[in-house]
Amino acid sequence: MTVEIYSAGDEMAVYTKLTENDIDEIGDMYNLGKILDYKGIEKGIMNSNYLLETQNSKYIFRILEGNRDINNEIDELKYLEHLSKNGIPCPNVLRTKLNMDYIIIKGKMGVLFSFLEGSEVEVVNKKLLNEFGEILGKMHNLSVGKIIHRNEKIEMDYLYEILIKDEKKLKNLLNSDYNIINKKYNDIKQKIENIYDKLPKGVNHNDIFPDNVFVKDGKISGVIDFNDALSDVFLNDISIVINFWIYNKLKKYDLEYINSFLEGYQKERKLTKLEKISLPIFLEKTALTFVFLRIRKFNFHDVEGEREFKDYRDLLPMVFENKNIIKIN
Numbered sequence: 001m002t003v004e005i006y007s008a009g010d011e012m013a014v015y016t017k018l019t020e021n022d023i024d025e026i027g028d029m030y031n032l033g034k035i036l037d038y039k040g041i042e043k044g045i046m047n048s049n050y051l052l053e054t055q056n057s058k059y060i061f062r063i064l065e066g067n068r069d070i071n072n073e074i075d076e077l078k079y080l081e082h083l084s085k086n087g088i089p090c091p092n093v094l095r096t097k098l099n100m101d102y103i104i105i106k107g108k109m110g111v112l113f114s115f116l117e118g119s120e121v122e123v124v125n126k127k128l129l130n131e132f133g134e135i136l137g138k139m140h141n142l143s144v145g146k147i148i149h150r151n152e153k154i155e156m157d158y159l160y161e162i163l164i165k166d167e168k169k170l171k172n173l174l175n176s177d178y179n180i181i182n183k184k185y186n187d188i189k190q191k192i193e194n195i196y197d198k199l200p201k202g203v204n205h206n207d208i209f210p211d212n213v214f215v216k217d218g219k220i221s222g223v224i225d226f227n228d229a230l231s232d233v234f235l236n237d238i239s240i241v242i243n244f245w246i247y248n249k250l251k252k253y254d255l256e257y258i259n260s261f262l263e264g265y266q267k268e269r270k271l272t273k274l275e276k277i278s279l280p281i282f283l284e285k286t287a288l289t290f291v292f293l294r295i296r297k298f299n300f301h302d303v304e305g306e307r308e309f310k311d312y313r314d315l316l317p318m319v320f321e322n323k324n325i326i327k328i329n
Contacts, residue, residue, distance in 0.1 A: 015063075015065050022105060026105065029097060029103055030094060033054050035054055036054060038050050038061075047066075059112055059115055062110065062113065065108070067151075068152065070109050072151065073109060073111075074101075076227070080226060081093050088223065089223060091113035093113060116214055116224060118221035119216070120212070121214075129246070132220055133267075134264040137267060139205070139223075140202055143203035147203075147231050154290075156289040156292065157189065160185055162296060162300075163292060177316070181316075184319060188284050199233040199272075203229055206240075207227070234269075238282070239287075242326075244290075262329075287319040290315055291319060
């Protein structure tokens with residue numbers, strides 16, 4: 001058996017080191033047969049991830065790290081099983097010989113997933129957006145009535161409340177941006193409070209960036225990393241795609257690209273009139289959410305040496321760009 005570490009820039013995601021004995025134990029519990037190789041994957045920042053290889057198959061083994069709630073993780077596993085059974089190309093949760101969907105190893109929760117072939121999305125085009133819109137629409141339909149709560153979450157109000165607890169530090173960090181961002185936050189919050197309860201809800205992926213979607217031979221082969229999936233309004237996921245697949249790559253809200261994505265989406269799930277009207281304000285909300293997330297990750301945590309620094313100011317144009325040009329059929 002050989003072991004090595006896959007490198008992915010400066011990110012670090014192998015916190016729990018597994019020995020050959022640990023790997024043999026995992027192989028036995030899942031009845032995998034002889035594991036020939038295991039490789040730690042240095043990508044992502046939340047959990048430890050390993051690629052396991054047998055003679056005939058590959059698997060991803062994930063170890064729960066940090067202070068994440070195991071009950072939240074179990075809800076995520078059940079949701080993934082639901083999506084996979086209904087044709088969504090997401091990681092399949094594999095069960096042990098005792099029919100368990102997770103194990104405890106080194107005192108932590110471990111989960112074995114099927115391996116998805118492909119590579120993350122790098123080039124976005126209208127055809128790919130249309131295909132992905134259809135997948136996301138189906139995912140949202142399948143999520144109705146499903147519940148995933150998170151103690152830690154990517155959500156605008158949640159992140160703002162954490163940052164504002166140290167208002168002095170926040171003001172010093174943002175400097176001249178503080179008043180502008182604070183005003184924008186309060187404006188978005190007020191507008192959304194008036195419509196939130198009337199908008200369709202279900203489980204959102206909530207981190208549906210191009211690097212969490214795989215393509216193979218020009219077609220989407222997988223949707224990964226549901227670590228931040230939670231119950232909320234569907235416009236959050238839709239806004240992430242428009243902001244980070246289209247605006248962030250093209251540096252503009254290209255209407256042809258947006259319409260191609262939404263046409264695919266509405267093949268599976270029709271947007272309500274209120275969703276269409278509310279999309280511009282949710283595009284602002286989503287952009288500001290990830291501004292707050294960057295501030296928290298890279299300015300409020302001691303992360304030196306753990307990951308490549310990302311400046312919140314890079315996302316500010318997305319927050320303040322005019323979004324009212326977007327009209328949805």
